[in-house]
Amino acid sequence: DAKTTQPTSMDCAEGRAANLPCNHSTISGNEYVYWYRQIHSQGPQYIIHGLKNNETNEMASLIITEDRKSSTLILPHATLRDTAVYYCIVRVYNQGGKLIFGQGTELSVKP
Amino acid sequence: DAGVIQSPRHEVTEMGQEVTLRCKPISGHNSLFWYRQTMMRGLELLIYFNNNVPIDDSGMPEDRFSAKMPNASFSTLKIQPSEPRDSAVYFCASSPTSGRGNEQFFGPGTRLTVL
Numbered sequence: 001d002a003k004t005t006q007p008t009s010m011d012c013a014e015g016r017a018a019n020l021p022c023n024h025s026t027i028s029g030n031e032y033v034y035w036y037r038q039i040h041s042q043g044p045q046y047i048i049h050g051l052k053n054n055e056t057n058e059m060a061s062l063i064i065t066e067d068r069k070s071s072t073l074i075l076p077h078a079t080l081r082d083t084a085v086y087y088c089i090v091r092v093y094n095q096g097g098k099l100i101f102g103q104g105t106e107l108s109v110k111p
Numbered sequence: 112d113a114g115v116i117q118s119p120r121h122e123v124t125e126m127g128q129e130v131t132l133r134c135k136p137i138s139g140h141n142s143l144f145w146y147r148q149t150m151m152r153g154l155e156l157l158i159y160f161n162n163n164v165p166i167d168d169s170g171m172p173e174d175r176f177s178a179k180m181p182n183a184s185f186s187t188l189k190i191q192p193s194e195p196r197d198s199a200v201y202f203c204a205s206s207p208t209s210g211r212g213n214e215q216f217f218g219p220g221t222r223l224t225v226l
Contacts, residue, residue, distance in 0.1 A: 036215075043115075043202050043217025044154070087154075098144065098167060099215060101154035 004088045009106040012082075018075040020105050022088030025069040032093045033064060035073045037084040038104070044087065047073065051093075078109045113137075115218035117203050123224045129191040132221045135184055136205030144204040144215060145178055145188050154202075160186065193225045 005023040012018040024033065035047040048055055048062045050071075055062045061074040075082055087104040116135040124130055136143050144159040158168040163180045171178070175194070180186040190197055200222050204215040 038154075041220075043204070043220055044215075045217070046214040049214075093213070098156050098159055100156065103153060 004090055004102055006086075006088050006102065006105045008103065009108070011108050011110060012075075012078045014080060014109055014111050015077055018078040018082065018107060018109065020073040020075075020086050020088075020107065021070065022073070023070045024088070024090045027068050027090050030092050031090045033062065033068075033071050034089040034091065034099070035060070035062065036087045036089065036099070036101075038087070039081075039084040044101075047086075078107075080109050080111065083107060083109045115203055115205055115216055117201075117218040117221050119221060120219065121222045121224075123226065124193055125226050126194055127192045128225075129189065130193045130197075130223060130225075132188040132190075132201050132203075132223070134186045134188070134203030134218060136186070136203070137207075137216055138184065140205035140207045140216070141183070142206040142213070142215075143180060143186050144206070145186070146202040146204065146217075147199045148202065148220075149199045157188070190223075193223075195225045198223055198225050 032049050032051050034049040036044040037047055038044045047059050048057055050062045050064055052064055064071045085104040085106050087101050089099050118133045141162050145157040146154050147157055148154045157170045158178045159166055160180045176190055178188045200220045202217050202220045204217040206213050206215045
């Protein structure tokens with residue numbers, strides 16, 4: 001699975017959009033981009049995934065560049081409850097596939 | 112749906128003792144994963160099962176660690192004998208065959224402290 005690079009930490013003001021970048025320059029054609037987050041002391045939680053088109057769900061939007069070498073997770077209106085570590089993971093879409101977690105980005109949403 | 116259930120939530124034991132962690136996956140999910148999280152190493156996959164069969168146990172650190180899945184609704188992770196460096200939070204996760212990109216659902220974790 002391709003490796004990802006994320007900033008160690010970021011701050012965001014409550015109510016503003018949080019834009020979390022991820023570099024995955026060695027991504028291959030059949031690898032998807034996944035985002036999970038881990039709120040303190042809880043298990044990780046799935047947010048969104050995508051292959052090459054931008055994706056949106058009730059939690060967030062995922063923007064993937066045309067060359068697929070980087071992506072951005074967008075939380076449109078961050079709240080204090082969005083404070084967490086956000087993990088960008090690249091892996092082949094298959095049944096039962098494992099997740100390889102990096103260090104992630106620690107997002108702090110401040111009032 | 113109760114989600115993934117793990118027990119115990121906290122375990123404190125002494126070095127050399129046997130420790131058994133338990134996991135009940137979400138009903139209908141056919142993949143089960145055991146992860147370990149420490150400050151030094153982050154979240155790392157230990158082993159995962161598909162349809163109760165171990166598929167990849169390359170993350171299991173030593174022979175002291177063993178995992179079983181006797182049926183679709185139950186799995187155990189055993190450490191024998193336990194050592195202080197095994198202190199960590201152990202997460203179990205399950206995943207369905209289909210659905211949102213094989214989204215994994217994580218349990219609340221078991222915090223293990225080995226004295």
